[in-house]
Amino acid sequence: MNSKHFFSLLVITVLVFNCSAGGDDPSSPDPNPNPNPNPNPTSVTYNGKIKGIVSNNCLTCHGNPTANGAPMMLTTYALVKSAVETRGLLVRINSTTSPMPQGGLMSQANRDAFQQWKDQGFLEN
Numbered sequence: 001m002n003s004k005h006f007f008s009l010l011v012i013t014v015l016v017f018n019c020s021a022g023g024d025d026p027s028s029p030d031p032n033p034n035p036n037p038n039p040n041p042t043s044v045t046y047n048g049k050i051k052g053i054v055s056n057n058c059l060t061c062h063g064n065p066t067a068n069g070a071p072m073m074l075t076t077y078a079l080v081k082s083a084v085e086t087r088g089l090l091v092r093i094n095s096t097t098s099p100m101p102q103g104g105l106m107s108q109a110n111r112d113a114f115q116q117w118k119d120q121g122f123l124e125n
């Protein structure tokens, strides 16, 4: 092998080595910079969850104004919280004999959300 060929081989070897060694650059951006944006994803809040469930399942009767003989509104945080504390809301949404809504029980997930909301201290946001 003459020196010209040796030099070419050397250049190719260096190029190949550089290209294949490029993956570990410590300055490359983190592919997952914010893996946990919500520090407590299991917490149930009024604005995050309960309000939407009430809106979809209760407000046709417990809206403003109330309808179909419903005795109270469930249109605000304070009113829903008060219904849990003083009107047996949790009992009624899990009742098979007098369920709320009257048409039939909501999904287990929706009912669990109310229980968690109470257990976690009625978080608003």
Ligand code: HEC
Binding pocket: 054, 057, 058, 059, 060, 061, 062, 068, 069, 070, 071, 083, 087, 088, 089, 090, 092, 093, 098, 100, 101, 102, 103, 106
């Ligand atoms: C189709 C109308 C209707 C819907 C929908 C409805 N309710 Fe009612 N609700 C009533 C009526 C009428 C009463 C009063 C008669 C009774 O207690 O069964 C009542 C009573 C209640 C009571 C007892 C109040 C008390 O002081 O005795 C609670 C708690 C309640 N509803 C919660 C809910 C919740 C929570 C939802 C939604 C998940 C809901 N209701 C959906 C009509 C409705």
